[in-house]
Structure formats: structure tokens, C-alpha cells
Amino acid sequence: MGWGEEEFKTIELGDERLNRRAVLLAERLGQKPSASIPGACQSWAETAAAYRFLRNEEVSWDKVLAPHLQASQARMAQHQVVLCLQDTTELDYHGQDIAGLGPLNYEAQRGLYLHPTYVVSPEREPLGVFNAWTWAREFKAADGKRGGPCESTRWIDGMDSPCFLRHIGALVFIGVEIRSLNKRSPT
Known part of the structure; x- marks a missing residue:
């Protein structure tokens, strides 16, 4: 197999x-x-x-990720301490005609944000990925403010996940500041 x-x-x-x-x-x-x-x-x-x-309409992010989450939980159960690494990154689709994209840190760029939690053992053994959220930011209004949910809640939501709460050992959460995969600078 x-x-x-x-x-x-x-x-x-x-x-x-x-x-x-x-x-x-x-x-x-x-x-x-x-x-x-x-x-x-x-x-x-x-x-x-x-x-x-x-x-295919039967194929969804949740359905594909579900068996990986189950397998990851089984791997987590074998460790007393698990490191939960959170990060947010930009998926830059600027210039592509894709519905549902929003602005990135540079307002003229278009894409999505991805915030996964990568789970590893203290010995750096990969155990899996949890809570891989994606979202598109709303565009700024005329007053310069952006609507939508508060993006900082994703860090707390990641720690409150039921899959983590079922783990018997110690969970160490590590967060990384937002970074961009795109190397272009605004001009």
C-alpha cells in the first residue's frame, strides 16, 4: 500500500x-x-x-482534507508534546481571471490568504496540517476601511480546534507573522 x-x-x-x-x-x-x-x-x-x-462538484476542500486530519490525529496521539505552527501567507493570482479573489497586502494585487496550522513533533517529524483556512479580503470602502471579519481571530480559532482539544499531551502553538510569496514591490 x-x-x-x-x-x-x-x-x-x-x-x-x-x-x-x-x-x-x-x-x-x-x-x-x-x-x-x-x-x-x-x-x-x-x-x-x-x-x-x-x-467535480462532489470534490470539496473539507472532504479531501478529512482523511488527512484523521491520520494526523492518529500520529499526534503517539507524541506527548506536539508543536502547532501557524502561519498566514498570500496566494497571489494577480493577472488571472478568477472569480472570488480579493486584494492582498498591496491593494492592486489579487489573490487569497491561506492560514494553515502545521503539526510536528519536537524531533521535527511532520504529523500533518490542520485548520487550513482560505479567504479573500474585502476591498476597502471609500473611507479607507475594510469590511469583513477580523482576520486576527484565525490565530485563536486555530488553538480552539476540537482536533487539538482531544490531544492528551502538551500542545505548543507557534505563530508566524504574515508574509507574501510575491516578491514584487508596489510601484
Whole structure:
């Protein structure tokens, strides 16, 4: 059994073919984590199937992440101390025609924010990812203020997650300040 089969053995997307595709896609992307989907897949047919999978309405962020969360909790249970690393980063899609994007730190850029909690042992063994929130900021109003929920609550929400509250040992939360993956500077 490959790592993808083990990690996603409880995935339930409503169709066994979708379940198998999720496992295969996870394994392909895991083998080449910095590659694009076409670069990670082994054929054009596999690439086309990956894009069909991602467009399928039965496939959602929560459904795909659920088996990973279960497997991560099992790994966490094997450690008395777990480090929970939180960070927020920008996903810059500037110049791409994608609905639902919002402004980034530089108001003219468009994208999403991602705030995951990465869980590791004190020995740096990766245990999983929890609470990977994504959101688009609202645009500033005429008065210069931005609407929407207070973004700083994501740090507290991460610590209040039920998956962490079930852990018997010590949890150490470490936060990292917002940073941008985009190297461009505003002009």
C-alpha cells in the first residue's frame, strides 16, 4: 500500500472512482511537490483526469482534507508534546481571471490568504496540517476601511480546534507573522 492509500483510506467522495483519483493525485503531487499538475502527472490522460477531478462538484476542500486530519490525529496521539505552527501567507493570482479573489497586502494585487496550522513533533517529524483556512479580503470602502471579519481571530480559532482539544499531551502553538510569496514591490 502506498502512502496515499494509507493517508486517504477513509476518503468518501461519493464515488469509488473519485476516491481512487484522489489517492493517485495525492501520490503524484507528493512525489513532485513543486511541480505543476501536468508536471506531476505521468500522461496527458492522467493530467486531464486530474483537472476533471478538481472541477467535480462532489470534490470539496473539507472532504479531501478529512482523511488527512484523521491520520494526523492518529500520529499526534503517539507524541506527548506536539508543536502547532501557524502561519498566514498570500496566494497571489494577480493577472488571472478568477472569480472570488480579493486584494492582498498591496491593494492592486489579487489573490487569497491561506492560514494553515502545521503539526510536528519536537524531533521535527511532520504529523500533518490542520485548520487550513482560505479567504479573500474585502476591498476597502471609500473611507479607507475594510469590511469583513477580523482576520486576527484565525490565530485563536486555530488553538480552539476540537482536533487539538482531544490531544492528551502538551500542545505548543507557534505563530508566524504574515508574509507574501510575491516578491514584487508596489510601484
